[in-house]
Amino acid sequence: MFLFTKLTLICLVAASAVLAASNDQIESKRARHDTGPDLNPDSDFWHGVPGIFFDTITRNAQHEPAYRTEVRSRWTEGNLYFLFVCPYEQLNLKPDPTTAAETNHLWNWDVAEIFVGSDFKNIRKYREFEVSPQGEWIDLAIDLNDPHHGEGWMWNSGFKSAARIDAKAKVWYAFLRIPYAAVDTRTAAPGNTLRINFFRSQGPETNLKQLAWRPTMQATFHVPEAFGTLKLVK
Secondary structure, eight states: OHHHHHHHHHHHHHHHHHHHHHHHEEEEEEOSSOOSOOOOTTSTTTTTOOEEEEOEETTTOOBOGGGOEEEEEEEOSSEEEEEEEEEOSSOOOOSSOOSSSOOTTGGGSSEEEEEEEOOSSSTTEEEEEEEOTTSOEEEEEEETTSTTGGGGGGOOOOOEEEEEEETTTTEEEEEEEEEGGGTOSSOOOTTOEEEEEEEEEESOGGGOEEEESSOOSSSOSOOGGGOEEEEEEO
16 A cells, blocks of 8 residues: 555656646747748648647736637747737737837737746846737847846847737737847757746736736736746757
8 A cells, every 4th residue: 555655646746747847848849941920820830839828817827718828839040930829809909000110119009928038047138029919029138137128129139020810710820930049149959948938918908918828926027037948849
């Protein structure tokens, strides 16, 4: 009886460790070639790529199943790729959108966001990337130790993005292609690990949902202590 109990305990601990790892890490699967904007989850580029899901309010981790968001990732020697699949009920869109230049304060409307950094010592320094359902975008260099970090939107990573809205299904999609050198000084290689978190701002101010993969337990997304990790895999 003792041996059975001990073995069972070991199995439960191992299972818990696997579950914990799956809850704080996303794997980015290597791609054989780069691609242009691809917003189709069933395309050759994205088909079969495992992702993560989140539906929690960032300030209190309350679940909102209607907004269960999927994120998938791939990588090449030159780029990191991400695909967001975002169910919605009502969109909050900026009037007169432009995709020819970045839109400062884009976070005041519906967006999908990535916070990513490679510095595991100075975790308050990272990059931020946002895309709206209309294809508007912004990238920012964040250093929370800098009193002027609000000027980080003037940084330019050279990332490319696209979006589309499926109004019938009430789902919108976002694609991001981020130059790997914009987020890491190392060469892209299997085993590289980055610090990362994913967010969404969803809906009008009267029913705003601030969603996070790794909830910050605060009103702000900018809590690097809450980040999970992204691992490059073959």
